[in-house]
Amino acid sequence: MAEIELAKGTKNINSEQKLVRNKVMNVLVKVFELYGYLPLETPTLQRYDVLASKYAGGAEILKETFRLKDQGNRDLALRYDLTVPMCLYVSLNPQVKLPFKRYEVGKVFRDGPISSERFREFWQCDVDVVGTSSILADAEYINIILDVFKELNLVVVVKVNNRKILDEVMEYCSIDKDKRNSATLTIDKLEKIGSDGLKKELKEKKLTSDQIDKLIKLICIEGNNKKKLDFIKKFLKNSEGIKEIEEVLAYAPDAEFDPSLARGLAYYTGIVYETFLKNAEIKTSLVSGGRYDNIIGDFLNNGQKYPAVGISFGLDRIEKAVKLNEKTSTKVYVIPIKQVEKSLEVLEELRSNNINSDMDLMDRSISKNLDYANTLSVPYVVFVGEDEVKKKKFKLRDMKSGKEEMLSVSELIKKLK
């Protein structure tokens, strides 16, 4: 007999957690469709050569890609994100009308280091538009994020920046082109390492003190959007990046311009976003993304351009943040006291009125049944005994308060609905 254990880096999601997950997913899907995005489902199993192609995820992610073979000895892999499968879909379906607006909620797999926050299989929840350069599309994502968190009763701030601004700032600071990607990775860690850490690491990366001071002066600014924009505009003349940010902020004024926002990934080409809880313990971004105008075209390599924007929701983090307490979706538990037939009738009435209902099927004692309903956190129980059947009134017990009342079936339905 094998040792009965889960695979390393995986976990079971019990019903309480899964009920929360389902609620969050339903909110996301509802908002995505409200904005005209349609669902897509791509395969988990992919050809390894497709995932490993030069313009897919890159060498870093390949190290964490689970590989396997089928019986025909084909090289396969488990998808590590939802972006490459989307590119593949666009490539295999040239009839797809652009702009192509799709969302996908699906599991991805990464064979990387694990922690209490990092698992080897996890859900990604992506929403992307392919085929438009319009800044209106960039702005739309801010509104999607804000709508999602409004529905989830969470107060967030959406920070925006533009990769073009970062590049223009580095140009202004005379930072060599070949050092800019590496500097961007350091800037991305600002929140974590602070400005002293930033200085130290940029120094290690051979930037001069003058360059570092200038850079910090321009990206670490305080104040509202207007103040920050006015300040930075003094240094960047005719900036395309600033023009775009101003346009985005005109359409989505609730976003917060943060010129230090970098986003680690190299492929972003324009507006980028991160989303933080206001006044909360969780300091990491709940939703991130941005514009990536080159990767789909590079990947498809058919001579066409595919400008695109997309964001990814961190489901695990959002689930931790939402204050949903979903112990059960069952509303009431029926306890028959030697009255199985009548109990089944009551049960059927409740269910046909869309009240999630359960019943003891095992002829257990009242105390065992109460213990069961209590452990499962079912909020109400109904007793169906001889007395109840005679009076056509049934004892409903509120499991939290202990309060009991005698109700007819129609009163029960009214109360529980």
Next chain:
Amino acid sequence: MAEIELAKGTKNINSEQKLVRNKVMNVLVKVFELYGYLPLETPTLQRYDVLASKYAGGAEILKETFRLKDQGNRDLALRYDLTVPMCLYVSLNPQVKLPFKRYEVGKVFRDGPISSERFREFWQCDVDVVGTSSILADAEYINIILDVFKELNLVVVVKVNNRKILDEVMEYCSIDKDKRNSATLTIDKLEKIGSDGLKKELKEKKLTSDQIDKLIKLICIEGNNKKKLDFIKKFLKNSEGIKEIEEVLAYAPDAEFDPSLARGLAYYTGIVYETFLKNAEIKTSLVSGGRYDNIIGDFLNNGQKYPAVGISFGLDRIEKAVKLNEKTSTKVYVIPIKQVEKSLEVLEELRSNNINSDMDLMDRSISKNLDYANTLSVPYVVFVGEDEVKKKKFKLRDMKSGKEEMLSVSELIKKLK
């Protein structure tokens, strides 16, 4: 550059298909929770030794199990069903209260032969109860199936039988115990091979003509439930199987007793079900399952008994059967005619009234926009031009009829809601 292709035996699900899938899944989940079942999510990645253990799926399914290793050289596999992961959950969570009622909707993987109907990754949708021997639980599944198909507007017949009856019939026919499993597999093919095929195959399996004739006389009977039961009771005295079927039919009289129903899998121990569309092209079962009182206990091997019942919904087949025509979930497409600001205002009004809305973001011509909305099957478009803005009335076009009318924003909302 890799050849851009999907892995063999996988497919993309486009938005039209996925919208149907989501609707079907939502109906299933709603009905499961109505009956007091709670969601569970188990990992896709599993330890190979667990999936390969003697009491898991058995040798046949192991041949079709995708195997892989992580960076720590651990032997892993992709789950091939949702039952073994459920057993594992019960084993790892001994505090779980019995009866444990759970459903899971998730992808499973099998590296087997493919066809237009068989893929290497597909959804399973299981609902099971662990820890009760009550026949009420068996009956409940018939009602779950009937409720699901009522919601989906499909007319089905649920056929039931009892493995115990089959065994008793074979006892009556003096068929050796060691031939019964094999005979059951043949009986399972009756629908496909007909009674002549059945005779031929049973003959090949060394049953005598007398045994075969007796068997066919008892399992191939016509008529309503009462007639069939009365007939079979003449031959089986004090039959436990018949007693159980009568009890199930008392609680779920709409099911159809079919003594020839076998279900291929060896592990069923009691009531079994299959579900067929009435008068339809699809002849295969849409939902199947039954009671399996031994496998969880055998798998956990802790000396306890875990009587269980469960059914599995064939999502792909149900999706093909439902007459849902989901071209898009988007209700209206806004076409700005040099009026982007005003169009965005209208769009926001629509969305804040929960109307799924899209808008041209690319400053395209009217004809290109109409073509786009038409290809995406969006049922309505709204034009926002100078004239409309002046009159505060907007032209709404029904894309199917071509009918146009001028409506205020509140009239638009009323019409589209």
